[in-house]
Amino acid sequence: MKDEEQIDRSVAAVDRTLSLLEAFLGEPGVRSLSDLEERTGLFKSVILRYMLSLETRGFVHKEQSGTYRLGVKAVQLGRAFESSVDLASTLQPVVERLSEKTGNSASVYVRDGEWRVCLVRAEPERDVRVAIRAGTRRPMDKSASSLAFKRFERKTVQVFAASGVAGIASSAGVGDPLLASMAAPLFGIDNAFVGVLTLSGVIGHFHVDDEKVRSLLFDAALAASALLGATCNEGAGE
Known part of the structure; x- marks a missing residue:
């Protein structure tokens, strides 16, 4: 049962990460914490934890204003998809x-x-x-x-x-x-x-x-x- 719980938590973590990245689809530009909360249904405290990891890996970039935009890694993924x-x-x-x-x-x-x-x-x-x-x-x-x-x-x-x-x-x-x-x-x-x-x-x-x-x-x-x-x-x- 413990292994199943760990798997469930891992899947939930992936879903949350992907939902945060998908929140940048559609209109171009930056996203505030409120924007991300509205688009994903996640609490701001949860979003902040995930955004720290995404920022570290280069998938998002945090502006001085506190808003977020897609980072270099996200752009690289898009280009890789386009060329494929x-x-x-x-x-x-x-x-x-x-x-x-x-x-x-x-x-x-x-x-x-x-x-x-x-x-x-x-x-x-x-x-x-x-x-x-x-x-x-x-x-x-x-x-x-x-x-x-x-x-x-x-x-x-x-x-x-x-x-x-x-x-x-x-x-x-x-x-x-x-x-x-x-x-x-x-x-x-x-x-x-x-x-x-x-x-x-x-x-x-x-x-x-x-x-x-x-x-x-x-x-x-x-x-x-x-x-x-x-x-x-x-x-x-x-």
Whole structure:
């Protein structure tokens, strides 16, 4: 029983440490003890003990005013994560799962000047489908993917999260009279726009007003953004 209690205390200590670091996510800037207390639910006396250790290890820095900001070690961790993220390999499983769940073609597009380029692609196991290969370049037109670029590439993940499924762009018969698609934005580190996640199919088999499919795309876009380093659960803002 004693060993179990020690393990429980260790896990609780890790949870408290991580919650204090997570309190710096969202709005940039310093945090007061009151801010940290409000964001974590911990008592100030507890916070002070943990902040001493975090300060010693370089994860936070205490200002002369008594407020705290993230330290050099936290910045180094962020840079290490950023350099380790491979966009294509991270998003390939995302499009494969989405294609399997919906039975439609799933893609990720990124911007290349005035073009959008298919970065990764997954096709359903069916005869009637939209066949586009990764690496295909398409113009910025009135398709769902292009509309999602225009709508969100100067926004943040919080704006998309607040919009819900209403933020998903859709189109039918653009470029090809037989095809329809819907698209949602993707965000990464610093909640910056990365590209768009798109579902597409043949009109008659794929319905852009299908609320279940729109919800699956919305959830997949937020989950993928979190994988890329975005913080999706903060309050909405420009």
